[in-house]
Amino acid sequence: MKRPLICAFAYSLIFGFSFLFTKRTLGYVSDVFHLLALRFAVAFVLMTLLKIMGAIKINYSGKGIAKLLLLAFLQPVLYFTFETLGISLVTSSQAGMMIACIPVFSVIFARIFLREKTTFKRNVYVMISVTGAMILSSGDILKGSATGIIYLLIAVISAGAYIVISRSISIDRSPAAITYMMMGTGAFVFNAISLIRHGLRGEIGSFLNPLLIPDAIVGILYLGMLSSVLAFFLVNYTLSRIEVSKAALFANLTTVIAVIAGYFFLNERIEINQITGGAMILIGVYGASTAEEKVKKMIRIPYDRR
Numbered sequence: 001m002k003r004p005l006i007c008a009f010a011y012s013l014i015f016g017f018s019f020l021f022t023k024r025t026l027g028y029v030s031d032v033f034h035l036l037a038l039r040f041a042v043a044f045v046l047m048t049l050l051k052i053m054g055a056i057k058i059n060y061s062g063k064g065i066a067k068l069l070l071l072a073f074l075q076p077v078l079y080f081t082f083e084t085l086g087i088s089l090v091t092s093s094q095a096g097m098m099i100a101c102i103p104v105f106s107v108i109f110a111r112i113f114l115r116e117k118t119t120f121k122r123n124v125y126v127m128i129s130v131t132g133a134m135i136l137s138s139g140d141i142l143k144g145s146a147t148g149i150i151y152l153l154i155a156v157i158s159a160g161a162y163i164v165i166s167r168s169i170s171i172d173r174s175p176a177a178i179t180y181m182m183m184g185t186g187a188f189v190f191n192a193i194s195l196i197r198h199g200l201r202g203e204i205g206s207f208l209n210p211l212l213i214p215d216a217i218v219g220i221l222y223l224g225m226l227s228s229v230l231a232f233f234l235v236n237y238t239l240s241r242i243e244v245s246k247a248a249l250f251a252n253l254t255t256v257i258a259v260i261a262g263y264f265f266l267n268e269r270i271e272i273n274q275i276t277g278g279a280m281i282l283i284g285v286y287g288a289s290t291a292e293e294k295v296k297k298m299i300r301i302p303y304d305r306r
């Protein structure tokens with residue numbers, strides 16, 4: 001059980017620093033969708049090269065391809081699209097509080113669709129972590145638009161659904177196969193969106209310009225290779241090994257790491273609410289990860305490794 005938890009901490013660390021690299025790289029690209037296009041293009045090319053070299057084996061034969069496509073549509077396409085639109089319309093505090101609800105929706109969906117049952121003790125730790133994330137993000141929460149909140153709600157629901165579907169299809173799909181489908185779908189959709197936007201502005205010739213800037217290349221490579229390929233592989237692996245109620249909480253740990261990274265590398269201030277909220281998140285994640293509980297788990301069937 002230790003290996004999945006180590007993987008969960010690792011992808012939280014990678015995702016946490018992704019905010020730092022995103023902020024820095026956005027100075028060299030036209031908009032967020034342009035960055036997403038380059039990010040997932042790099043991710044898909046990398047996984048394709050790994051597949052050609054035999055480093056990863058991917059098999060899509062058999063049933064369940066529709067569910068795999070649905071998962072790829074939910075994450076990264078639906079989640080990143082509506083998260084981006086939502087963040088542009090609300091305050092960062094509102095966005096942080098909405099994203100903190102992902103573990104709640106994940107546990108609810110897991111209970112309904114996977115029949116995963118958690119004890120009262122596990123649920124208490126989940127709520128401690130979620131409350132901590134909301135306190136950490138608290139601030140100016142009264143501004144922003146209702147439309148932005150709706151967009152973020154769609155993003156949160158899609159993230160919760162992704163976590164549950166990934167857990168479900170991990171019975172017969174390898175983490176590599178799941179991640180490859182996600183990267184391919186993200187690359188196709190976001191590049192199509194970005195190219196259309198560039199075309200409408202008459203700037204199609206500047207699409208690859210960020211790849212001529214060393215600082216932009218570093219950011220795109222981090223987001224594409226680490227924050228997409230490696231991190232999502234670790235997410236899918238973790239979901240194939242531990243319950244949703246444990247794995248989903250690490251989404252809030254990402255927020256703590258992002259705050260720490262901002263403090264050390266962007267000279268951002270850390271307020272008392274962030275310290276309090278961060279401590280609650282750590283307590284919730286640790287408690288839910290280490291508590292000895294009897295939960296109803298799915299029957300695990302080894303996925304096809306061919």
